[in-house]
Amino acid sequence: MFLILIKLAWRNILRNKRRTIIASIAISIGLAALIFGDAFMIGMMENLIKTATDSFIGDAQIHRQGFRDTQEVSMTIQEIDKVGANLAKEANVQYFTRRTFASGMIASSANRSAINLVGVQPSTEKFLSQIDDAITEGVFFEKTNEHDIVIGSKLAEILEVELGDKVVVTVVQAGSGDYFEDWFRVSGIYYFADTAMNSGMAFVRLKKAQQMLAIGNNVHEIAIKFTSTEYGQNKQVPFWETYSQHGNEALSWTEILPQLPKVFAMSEYSKYIMGIVLFGVVIFGIINTLFMSLYERMFEYGVLRAVGTRSFGMARIILFEAGALAIVSIVIGVILGFVLTAVFANVGLDYTGNEMMGVTVQEFIFPVLTIEQFIIYPVAVFVFTIIAGLYPAWHVAKMSPVDAMRRSF
Amino acid sequence: MEQNQNTDVIVTESVTKVYDADGIPVNALNGIDLTIQSGEFTAIVGPSGSGKTTFLNIISGLDAPTEGKVWLSGKVLSEMGGNELSDFRRDNIGFIFQAYNLIPVLTVEENVEYIMLLAGVPKSERHDRVVAMLESVGLKDVEDRLPTQLSGGQQQRVAIARAMVSEPTIILADEPTANLDSKTGSDLLEMMSRLNTETGMTFIFSTHDPMVMESAKRLITLRDGQIDTDETK
Numbered sequence: 001m002f003l004i005l006i007k008l009a010w011r012n013i014l015r016n017k018r019r020t021i022i023a024s025i026a027i028s029i030g031l032a033a034l035i036f037g038d039a040f041m042i043g044m045m046e047n048l049i050k051t052a053t054d055s056f057i058g059d060a061q062i063h064r065q066g067f068r069d070t071q072e073v074s075m076t077i078q079e080i081d082k083v084g085a086n087l088a089k090e091a092n093v094q095y096f097t098r099r100t101f102a103s104g105m106i107a108s109s110a111n112r113s114a115i116n117l118v119g120v121q122p123s124t125e126k127f128l129s130q131i132d133d134a135i136t137e138g139v140f141f142e143k144t145n146e147h148d149i150v151i152g153s154k155l156a157e158i159l160e161v162e163l164g165d166k167v168v169v170t171v172v173q174a175g176s177g178d179y180f181e182d183w184f185r186v187s188g189i190y191y192f193a194d195t196a197m198n199s200g201m202a203f204v205r206l207k208k209a210q211q212m213l214a215i216g217n218n219v220h221e222i223a224i225k226f227t228s229t230e231y232g233q234n235k236q237v238p239f240w241e242t243y244s245q246h247g248n249e250a251l252s253w254t255e256i257l258p259q260l261p262k263v264f265a266m267s268e269y270s271k272y273i274m275g276i277v278l279f280g281v282v283i284f285g286i287i288n289t290l291f292m293s294l295y296e297r298m299f300e301y302g303v304l305r306a307v308g309t310r311s312f313g314m315a316r317i318i319l320f321e322a323g324a325l326a327i328v329s330i331v332i333g334v335i336l337g338f339v340l341t342a343v344f345a346n347v348g349l350d351y352t353g354n355e356m357m358g359v360t361v362q363e364f365i366f367p368v369l370t371i372e373q374f375i376i377y378p379v380a381v382f383v384f385t386i387i388a389g390l391y392p393a394w395h396v397a398k399m400s401p402v403d404a405m406r407r408s409f
Numbered sequence: 410m411e412q413n414q415n416t417d418v419i420v421t422e423s424v425t426k427v428y429d430a431d432g433i434p435v436n437a438l439n440g441i442d443l444t445i446q447s448g449e450f451t452a453i454v455g456p457s458g459s460g461k462t463t464f465l466n467i468i469s470g471l472d473a474p475t476e477g478k479v480w481l482s483g484k485v486l487s488e489m490g491g492n493e494l495s496d497f498r499r500d501n502i503g504f505i506f507q508a509y510n511l512i513p514v515l516t517v518e519e520n521v522e523y524i525m526l527l528a529g530v531p532k533s534e535r536h537d538r539v540v541a542m543l544e545s546v547g548l549k550d551v552e553d554r555l556p557t558q559l560s561g562g563q564q565q566r567v568a569i570a571r572a573m574v575s576e577p578t579i580i581l582a583d584e585p586t587a588n589l590d591s592k593t594g595s596d597l598l599e600m601m602s603r604l605n606t607e608t609g610m611t612f613i614f615s616t617h618d619p620m621v622m623e624s625a626k627r628l629i630t631l632r633d634g635q636i637d638t639d640e641t642k
Contacts, residue, residue, distance in 0.1 A: 004519060007515070008515065011514035011515070300512055306471055307504060308496060308499025310495045405471075
């Protein structure tokens, strides 16, 4: 019996090919859009995490507790030598670099601007940030001149300076609170899509910064890159506790940029909402298609009822038709979704320069195909299509044979 | 009502049917009392709107009377639930419709075996019965064809085979020859008459066709929802 109902459903679906194709394409586009949307979302998240962690933040950072809130110059990392030595022995730490931070003023002969002066170790900094890659003019501390300074292109524009031009930087020293002023020559200019980095930061050598700030060999931040990104997101590993002692705190990128994971979670919800809206539209399309086909064949359904098909059997015919429609649509949708996503997974989508969730996209977004997309969404489409078939199925099931045969005329 | 359980296939008692036509009550049947016995070859005739089709629908359990009772093979149809009534129709009534009404996406064999599938008849038996039934209605080697690949007469033969294959108690035929030319119609009538004699199944026709009226052994004329004449030849 089951087989004949499947045959009946399948052949009915193929009876009006044009309508089946149109309905299937509508469902397929919905499915393909979901697959692509999911792949894009994963690609975007990976891109943003990479941008956030690779461009400057790293997978984790160590600071003196309270430094991130106050930006006090005197709040340097406690027992820096011991922390550095221990980090060097950590198997999960691939690279780490030391930094100092100080608010200050930069002035050229033409103009002046407030900046965040960052002291960096050029040899290790290049593994933790992309500033060296973003250099558009000059170099990123290749010579050993302690008066070299690297600034963003926007800051150069504000100061009206070029490579080799002289600038003066003023900072407040730790302890005494005295102003300290020193001169630098612009040795490198970088471009970042992120406006804050492009116009509000200036980089000098760590030693020079420590000297200016009068903090000895102390630093404000150690940025860390782990051997795997997942390690940085796992708060269960002992790393965090080990380095959150003696007044220091070790934070993962998810804590440094808490808005990012939150927005990712929100994006997940958005995806579900988008799916529900998309399926909502598709469901009404399916109901319409099934009803059109049902009214066309009302007499046949009347005959089937008359010869002894039970109400449930009638409902099953409609549900099998919905299922057959779903299967056709899923095949088309999966192919469409795969091709569309695969193409963009190769060529990428240019969102560079756009700020998303507080992070400026630096590279093309490449959608990521996963096996789940080809299991969860097709199954969801099948289930939704069957749900959509319930109303017409119920309609047929409750219809008396005489009504069905009368309505066909 | 007094009934002979052995010979009375259909008994109706004061069957009335009132339709609601946009708020206006229309009396399709007005208190019909009738008994049809096993093996009859009966035609119900009358002008359009006389209640022929309504009467067939009610005695087959496809529709319920507004008032009155119908016994079919000794059972009161109005006392049966939906599924019970479906099963009862499947096992006891064969339908032949005016426009053949085969399922166009099923092959001839699938159309004929459908009722047996509902009844859970094993596959091998189904096939044998389909072949035998098609042969008895004069169709050979058409099992795998779709209805659209057959002529009108052939399609109606398949419809007859479908109606008879489950060996029901009665066959109800609503204008079975209406869409056929006179030669094909005559052949079919002859065939149904033969099957009636051979199998003892009760045949009830609703018709306008003089040829059917001529072949019928009993002629019941309906007028304005009532039995006008009832003649046995």
